[in-house]
Amino acid sequence: xxxxxxxxxxxxxxxxxxxxxxxxxxxxxxxxxxxxxxxxxxxxxxxxxxxxxxxxxxxxxxxxxxxxxxxxxxxxxxxxxxxxxxxxxxxxxxxxxxxxxxxxx
Numbered sequence: 001x002x003x004x005x006x007x008x009x010x011x012x013x014x015x016x017x018x019x020x021x022x023x024x025x026x027x028x029x030x031x032x033x034x035x036x037x038x039x040x041x042x043x044x045x046x047x048x049x050x051x052x053x054x055x056x057x058x059x060x061x062x063x064x065x066x067x068x069x070x071x072x073x074x075x076x077x078x079x080x081x082x083x084x085x086x087x088x089x090x091x092x093x094x095x096x097x098x099x100x101x102x103x104x105x
Contacts, residue, residue: 004036006055007081009057009069009070013069013081014049017046017059017075018049020046020076021046021049025044026046026059027042027076028041028042028076029041029073030071030073031073031082031085031086037089039073042061042065044062044065045061045063048060050066055068056069057069070082073085
């Protein structure tokens with residue numbers, strides 16, 4: 001699957017992420033950008049946020065992992081930028097549409 005384009009996040013998340021980076025450990029659940037909508041998890045010491053002009057902004061961990069900020073669903077138990085997307089995806093089977101046309105409701 002082709003990697004989706006980076007979607008700019010709410011600037012408030014940068015302040016929230018910086019607070020989490022100051023902690024000894026950050027646990028992040030995120031959408032895998034290669035195998036969407038698969039969820040992945042990383043935990044460890046986050047060392048910063050880097051801006052890769054071509055592909056977006058990433059939270060970097062001391063173990064070498066990098067997580068694109070707009071794909072973060074939850075970080076240390078708090079909703080991230082992609083939480084609404086996750087919630088909508090998870091609840092889709094509960095709607096009357098569930099993949100069908102509007103006429104089928």
